[in-house]
Amino acid sequence: MSRSHLIDRLLAGLPAEAVLTDPDVTVSYAHDMASFCPAGTPAVVVLPRTVEQVQHVMRTATELRVPVVPQGARTGLSGGANAADDCVVLSLTKMDRIIEIDPVDRIAVVEPGVVNAALTRAVNEHGLHYPPDPSSWEMCTIGGNIGTAAGGLCCVKYGVTAEYVLGLDVVLADGRLLSTGRRTAKGVAGYDLTRLFVGSEGSLGIVVRAVLALKPRPPRQLVLAAEFASAGAACDAVCRIMAGGHAPSLLELMDRTTVRAVNDLAHMGLPESTEALLLAAFDTPDPAADLAAVGALCEAAGATQVxxxxxxxxxxxxxxxxxxxxxxxxxxxxxxxIDDVCVPRTRLGDLLDGVERIAGKYGLTIGVCAHAGDGNTHPTVCFDAADPDEARRARESFDEIMALGLELGGTITGEHGVGVLKKEWLARELGPVGLEMQRAVKQLFDPLGILNPGKLF
Incomplete structure (x- = not known):
């Protein structure tokens, strides 16, 4: 199959402006934010605007046996949107309509290219709120959030993307359109295929519409900053807060390395003398009282300043x-x-201590920021990609951190997904039976293996 034949077939059902063929342009779609992960060279990039156009792309890909890599804003951190050689990159950023906001049923119906922050602002006008808020919320898309089952800063109270996806329209590998789930508050009819697609990283189908649950808009939150002389003391405070029955809207941790890096970048004047900075927030009717109670727990855990x-x-x-x-x-x-290890909250201190040991072992700078209330950490290995030895040490340290996470009873990814970066580690976490079942699901939905090949397993 020639590239020109593929492009001609795509143009039969797509407008010319939706088909990008200039190599200088298409190469910019080769990878997500994990630029060090392997990526191929796409044959063509398509930017559909309708469900029918997506169906045409998938029918063409099935007919010609061409791989398809779905993409959103490419803010992912695991190479999950990286191109395969001679693939069709299916960019969904032009499908960016908010189709409906229903304040009575508290749902929004959106296309996959809607930016997370744009949805939040739109529903706020109706007194509603869409809680999942990844750090890249000003850029990332809802489709990408669904693909990776994204989390965010407020997940400790409000949960992750999977808890807000009620229903989906999905274009399957052969171009058929599947509708899953519901738009009602409850529903248990049949297998939960909606949850199956959430977090599947575009390997089972192309999400073209989503029904999302909304919450009432909460009051403005107030934040408390607590400084600690050790990461262990900060993690002890996290355990005290959660065991005490508190429900912070946010509970985040930044280690010394991260605090200093933020100061160097943005000159924010954060306290560089601290070993760990804990941020707690409440959006309750009386946040000041809640912060006072949490502040007392931080002091009991050894906070040097609250x-x-x-x-x-x-x-x-x-x-x-x-x-x-x-x-x-x-x-x-x-x-x-950027690692994405999630451990039980009670093992959070052990993970941070282990990361510090690993950083020393490999002579690398590794900063840790974390959704501490969830036990979801982001150990971030800083390295010079042009230095082969440093790049090798970075990869080895990354692998040791994932191994440590599993040893502590955790998981290799809490919200970033597997992509290319963690394929071998997914197999270790799932075990042979789990991996066999997952591959069987993939085979059912994508028998030709054309959807986002080379990802997950």
Whole structure:
């Protein structure tokens, strides 16, 4: 099958402006934010605007046996959107309509290219809220969030993407359209295929529409910052907060390396003398009282200083510091390998201590920021990709961190997905029987293996 024949077949059902063939343009779609992961060279990039156009792409791909790699904003961190050689990159960013917002049923119906922040702002106008808020919320798309089962800063109270996806329209590998789930508050008819697609990283079908659950818009949150002389003390505070029955809207941790990196990038004046900075937030009717109670628990755990924000502006400044963490760590050496290990909260301190040992062993800078309330950590290995030895040490340290996470009873990914980066580790976590069942599901939905090949397993 020639590239020209593929393009001609695609143009038979797509407008010319939706088919990109210039190699200087298509190469820019080769990978997501994990630029160090292997990526192929796409044959063509298509940007459909309708469900019918997506169906045409998949029918063409099935007919010609061509791999298809679905993409959103390419903000992923595991290579899950990286192109395969001679593939069709199916970019869904032009399908960006918010079709419906229903304040009575508290749902939104959206296309996959809707940006997370745009949806949040739109539903806020109706007194509603869409809670999942990845750090890249100003850029990432709902389709990408669904593909990776994304989380975010507020998940400790409100949960992750999977808990808000009620129903999906999915174009299957052969071009058929499948509708799953519901738009009602409850529903248990048949197998839960909706949950099956959430987190499948585009390997089972192409999400073209989603019905999302919404919550009432919460009050403005206030944030508390607590400094600790050790990461272990900060993790002890996290355990005390959760065991005490508190429900913070956010409970985030930044280690010393991350704090200094954020200061270097944004000159925010965060306290560099601290070994760990814990941020706790409440969006309750009386957040000041909740912060006072949590502040007392932080002090009991050994906090050297506890500073509650006076207003929402100061709170937003602290949250901005946390959101800048990954960008700041990337600026340390130019490239980062971002781990996504999630462990039981009670083992959080053990993981951070282990990461520090691993950083020393390999002579690398590894900063940790974490959704501490979930036990979801992001150890971030900073390295110079142009230095082969440093790149090797970075990969080895990354693997040791994942091994440590599994040893502590955790998982290799809490919200970023598997992609290319963690394929071998997925097999270790699932075990042979689990892997066999997952491959059987893949075979059922994608018998030709054309959907996002080379990802997951």
């Amino acid at each position: 500073v509650p924000a006076d207003d929402t502006a100061e709170s937003e400044l602290l949250l901005q510091a946390r959101r800048l963490s990954l960008n700041a760590l990337e600026a340390v050496k130019g490239t980062t390998m």
